[in-house]
Amino acid sequence: MTKIGLFGAAGRMGRAIAQVATEAGLSISGGTDRAGSGDILPGLAISADPLALAAQSDVLIDFSAPSALSAHLDACVAAKKPILIGTTGLEPAHHALIDAAASVIPVLQTGNTSLGVNLLAALVEQAASRLGDDWDIEILEMHHRHKVDAPSGTALLLGEAAAHGRNISLATQSDRGRDGITGARQPGVIGFAALRGGSVAGDHQVIFAADGERIELGHRAESRAIFARGAVKGASWLLNQPVGRYDMKAVLGL
Numbered sequence: 001m002t003k004i005g006l007f008g009a010a011g012r013m014g015r016a017i018a019q020v021a022t023e024a025g026l027s028i029s030g031g032t033d034r035a036g037s038g039d040i041l042p043g044l045a046i047s048a049d050p051l052a053l054a055a056q057s058d059v060l061i062d063f064s065a066p067s068a069l070s071a072h073l074d075a076c077v078a079a080k081k082p083i084l085i086g087t088t089g090l091e092p093a094h095h096a097l098i099d100a101a102a103s104v105i106p107v108l109q110t111g112n113t114s115l116g117v118n119l120l121a122a123l124v125e126q127a128a129s130r131l132g133d134d135w136d137i138e139i140l141e142m143h144h145r146h147k148v149d150a151p152s153g154t155a156l157l158l159g160e161a162a163a164h165g166r167n168i169s170l171a172t173q174s175d176r177g178r179d180g181i182t183g184a185r186q187p188g189v190i191g192f193a194a195l196r197g198g199s200v201a202g203d204h205q206v207i208f209a210a211d212g213e214r215i216e217l218g219h220r221a222e223s224r225a226i227f228a229r230g231a232v233k234g235a236s237w238l239l240n241q242p243v244g245r246y247d248m249k250a251v252l253g254l
């Protein structure tokens with residue numbers, strides 16, 4: 001039976017994944033968390049040792065924090081184990097670390113593991129490629145009050161899809177926060193806005209706005225179970241892949 005190791009096991013996603021995996025009859029080999037102690041499921045110990053966890057697992061899933069990514073990748077590379085990274089708030093330096101690890105082990109990184117969001121990204125890319133740049137693109141997201149990063153990883157994933165469809169670079173053509181006398185909208189940029197409150201699992205809306213009409217494409221997550229199911233599916237898929245970097249499109253056949 002496949003043994004899944006969970007980085008960030010005591011967090012909201014760690015617990016959701018442990019539950020989904022256990023219900024699916026998969027085995028959780030253990031977990032790490034910053035606290036380094038406690039149980040998330042009866043009989044499942046949490047340690048603070050990523051290398052020991054990687055050594056005792058077939059595949060690792062990371063839903064923790066960007067500051068922990070380097071140690072988690074090092075552990076997986078040392079143990080030669082594949083890893084699925086769901087942690088968001090990643091900077092270019094984190095992506096460089098992921099690229100380096102993906103030359104040694106299979107790595108899947110995604111801002112959203114759900115089928116719905118990844119299908120939405122494909123639709124957004126298609127819309128952006130068909131609509132001229134007189135259609136402004138704005139991305140709005142809302143999450144629960146505990147979320148610490150903005151824009152969400154999903155908003156950035158959707159922004160990358162729109163940028164790809166429009167053949168522009170998101171890194172140079174985005175507007176990630178407006179406040180005060182901002183001046184008129186810069187032509188061609190992709191705008192982001194983030195709302196935080198309550199227990200919202202994750203709402204995303206991509207708005208294409210032209211003179212006289214708007215198209216709105218969106219997704220609402222009703223619970224974390226959709227992310228957990230996608231993570232378990234992605235990790236199982238990753239076990240059979242060669243060394244390289246992947247996203248959820250290949251897993252979901254999109």
Ligand SMILES: NC(=O)C1=CN([C@@H]2O[C@H](COP(=O)(O)OP(=O)(O)OC[C@H]3O[C@@H](n4cnc5c(N)ncnc54)[C@H](OP(=O)(O)O)[C@@H]3O)[C@@H](O)[C@H]2O)C=CC1
Nearest residue numbers: 008010011012013033034064068086087088111112113227
């Ligand atoms: N890709 C996707 O589909 C999804 C991605 N996410 C992302 O996953 C991440 C986790 O989300 P969520 O579970 O809600 O957050 P939580 O804060 O509930 O969980 C994160 C856990 O990781 C722990 N952690 C922090 N640093 C380390 C470390 N160095 N080593 C091991 N564990 C550590 C935290 O401990 P402590 O509490 O002590 O800080 C916490 O228990 C976020 O980046 C979120 O945006 C969330 C949902 C879906």
Ligand SMILES: O=C(O)C1=N[C@H](C(=O)O)C[C@H](O)C1
Nearest residue numbers: 088111147152153154201202
């Ligand atoms: O922190 C969350 O909760 C979520 N994070 C991911 C993101 O940043 O997009 C995915 C999902 O929206 C929930």
